[in-house]
Amino acid sequence: MRVGVIGGGSWGTALARELANKNIDTKIYIRNKDQYETMKEYHINKRYLADVILPESLKLTNDLDECILDKDFLILAVPTSSVRSLMENLSGKISKDVILVNVAKGIEVKTLKRISEIVSEFFPENKFVALSGPTHAEEVAIDFPSTIVAASENLEAAEKTQNLFMSDTLRVYTNDDLLGVELAGALKNIIALANGILVGLGYGDNSRAALMTRGLAEITRLGKAMGAQEATFLGLTGVGDLIVTCTSEHSRNRTCGKYIGQGMKVEEAIEKVGMVVEGIKTTASTVELAKKYKVDMPIATALYEVIYEGADVKDIVTRLMSRSKKHEIDGYFRG
Structure with a gap:
């Protein structure tokens, strides 16, 4: 199983850490060059999760194309306002078999579209999952017991995402009401x-x-x-x-x-x-x-x-x- 996490904010970092700690092949894309260099040197996201040491097995990259290469899952951990431009950058670069998992929470201002609707414009054949719930990154990143929901119109994709993230500190439920x-x-x-x-x-x-x-x-x-x-x-x-x-x-x-x-x-x-x-x-x-x-x-x-x-x-x-x-x-x- 190979996972790419797009976004080096607090939530993207916390989820990438979660996966790496489960020995899942995980690579996280950090857009900001200085942030990437600091994380690479110290294995700490000083800006967002300064007290959390990241596992050595977590791979870091400043190259988006490298992050998405040959992945089974792509975790979209960017703000709602950046989703459309990200989809434009990814267009034509990923297989229809990649499951797209979004973790941002918002509605596009100009179109009033939900993130699943934006993603569907560019990748109508890919299975989409929304990962959402009462989960602050700061607590997930230090293994406080937390619960979250994997929601999708495709039950198989929701269950695969559930299996991907489920651990003894993160309990994942499925929901078909995307x-x-x-x-x-x-x-x-x-x-x-x-x-x-x-x-x-x-x-x-x-x-x-x-x-x-x-x-x-x-x-x-x-x-x-x-x-x-x-x-x-x-x-x-x-x-x-x-x-x-x-x-x-x-x-x-x-x-x-x-x-x-x-x-x-x-x-x-x-x-x-x-x-x-x-x-x-x-x-x-x-x-x-x-x-x-x-x-x-x-x-x-x-x-x-x-x-x-x-x-x-x-x-x-x-x-x-x-x-x-x-x-x-x-x-x-x-x-």
């Missing part, structure tokens, strides 16, 4: 951003619990409208990922939101985080999807106004609390 898994993974970042804003404002547990629960309600509404399975949003890639991203100090979306709540401008908050904050662009994509499918998403819409229109966060909170009365379950588990 649409739901991709949506849940992307949209929870919006709620995590909003939750971080509440943290930055100094609000307490009651406020954050309410936001997470009602956030899950509107994520589920959109998912159902688009054809996803309701149960998916109550699973690991739904409520599980929502909880970890909203509550963990490792969450870049929560952290970015906290800085915004503390009064930073959006651009300043993103710069201080120092990594891609997927929820920023996903908020714009989601608001457009909500319009397209005629779904009420008050939290996503309010966050959009904060991020893209400069709305005052305290005014937005007051407006959300002052919305008209309704039954809790309407449009959530019924209707």
Whole structure:
């Protein structure tokens, strides 16, 4: 079994380490030349996982073509905004038998396409798997017990991916609701951003619990409208990922939101985080999807106004609390 991991960020590095520790032939592509040289010399990803020593068996490369040569699996560990350009670079270079496993969580802004849809434009014959769940790289990389989901419209590909990553510290489940898994993974970042804003404002547990629960309600509404399975949003890639991203100090979306709540401008908050904050662009994509499918998403819409229109966060909170009365379950588990 030969695996190429494209992307030297925290998640790509953690997964590459996981595979190498299972004695799987794994090569990771690091685009940044300086980062590659540092990792090659010290076998540590100083920028993203500075406290984790990588196994000697993990192969490193700064050459994308070398990374993808003669592989059975390619793990796509790049930001959503980079997926299309990566597919263009890979076009005509890989066999239709290669299983493509994506680990990013987002929706393309201009097209409103999920990552599976982008990949399918270039590689319609390749089997695609989304690997998603409540799994911060910082904890997977130090072998804390974690769970994740391999989702695909092709059960065989999902099961092969399950077998690839399954270990005594990483438990992998399969799911055939690819649409739901991709949506849940992307949209929870919006709620995590909003939750971080509440943290930055100094609000307490009651406020954050309410936001997470009602956030899950509107994520589920959109998912159902688009054809996803309701149960998916109550699973690991739904409520599980929502909880970890909203509550963990490792969450870049929560952290970015906290800085915004503390009064930073959006651009300043993103710069201080120092990594891609997927929820920023996903908020714009989601608001457009909500319009397209005629779904009420008050939290996503309010966050959009904060991020893209400069709305005052305290005014937005007051407006959300002052919305008209309704039954809790309407449009959530019924209707």
